[in-house]
Amino acid sequence: MDDKMKKTLIALIALIFVLPLAACSNTSKDTAIKENTSRWHKTISGLEVVKTDKYGNDRGYIARTMKELKKVNESVIQGTVYDMSKIDNFNNGAYTKVTVYVDKVISGKKSLQGKKIVLVMNGGITTTNSWYKNQNQTRETNHDILVQYNEAPLPKVGSKIIGGITTIEKTEPTIYMKTIKKNNLANTNTYDLDMPAFNFWIKDSKDKQYHLNNPKATKELKVNPEMAKSIKNLTDELNQKYNN
Template sequence: MKRKIGWVLAAALLVLLAAGGCAPKTPTAKKKPTPVKTEQKAETVPTYRVVADNNLDKFKQTHGQYRTINYDPQDDLVSLLPESLAKLKKYPQTTTVRAYVTDWQQASVQMGSKPMTVLTVQVQKVLTGKKQLAKQEIRLILPGGFQPYGQYDKGSIYHDNTIPDDEPVLTQNNQIPIPTIGSTIVLPMRKAAQYPAKEYLAWLKAAKLTTAYVPADAHSMIWRCNPQTKKLTTNNPLREKELTKWAGQGNQTWATQYKRLTAELEKQL
């Protein structure tokens, strides 16, 4: 009897084990991979652009709203415009750059009766000439600057009596408008101290500008650059009118050279 009961218990145990083995397993949910956060890096603003923004704010605070008087120096101009970029590369002691204007200061000493402006520019790229100037900060001298209206127009038959003599006005050559802080320019330039005139060299020394640069041809070869489109336009508004006039009159030589050089420079930007 005991043996029979034992066999029954053993059989029951086998049934339970079999049932447990065949029972469906509870499915385990697969863990989804944790998404990796990819942060887009904010565009790094070059330090010189931050400096330019600060300097522009200071300039506006200092000068506020002001009159601009464009004068005609009555000079006999000789254009140094080359026929092509290849010819420009052969200009002695000349470097062509794309540069960003970061500051605008008036020279501490006037040259004769005329104020002079010193632009601080950051060289972004060297297009021809000294490659070591790339990413360097240099000073660029241009004619014009602020002075009391009475000092500028003293004794002139064109004197405007509605303008107070003590009002500061910006006077600039009508063919060489001074590029603004925050603008991008392209120009061939040379060391100012290369020019041999004794009076000019004495002025450079007095104004502490012996290491500064000047445009190789301020009337014809300063371009304003659009950083987005990489297109160049002349800095000289009168030259733009001349290009249109000469083309209309059939004088294609100078206009063709200018357009060719501009297009070749754009490819280097």
């Protein structure tokens, strides 16, 4: 057997082992996502939904181009929402632990690809007494509610996402950072999602393309046509390159 035939044989043997492992991995991920979807639906089923225009964690620079998006973030990722979990929230705050499987690192830390990271996102389960604390609440029986931020609704388990992430600033005195610490999430796989109102794109099972995860974005951007056009162009570019 000559060297060329040996190399071909080695390559074929490698494929025999690698392809089943990849298929098994994808099947395992899909199964876990289905189970996580069911569990999260049960968790939030029947809860009163309270919508708010308050700002949660929504900081950073609004990138208008791909170059800016890559520049202002440590990493830009494309991922799948793998799981969502209730966390312990402070008064007047509502966040959710969102675990994301990184399908592709568009820019930045390549070692994240194929890994799971944690994002603490706006909206989540809390109680009426906690959410309305010191806000002249009409007294009622304390009960659980699901808070939804109008500019940044929680994604669904299984949704595809694109967004910029940065290392969390652990010394911040904000409710957001206090919540992360309270739930022991201030570790190396927890990241800050940058500018979720205008630089966070989502694609649900019913969608054909990625779109901003902000139902109010079109109306809000009308006051700045130039920015609206730039963000639309950025959204189109992301779809052309990463909507596989």
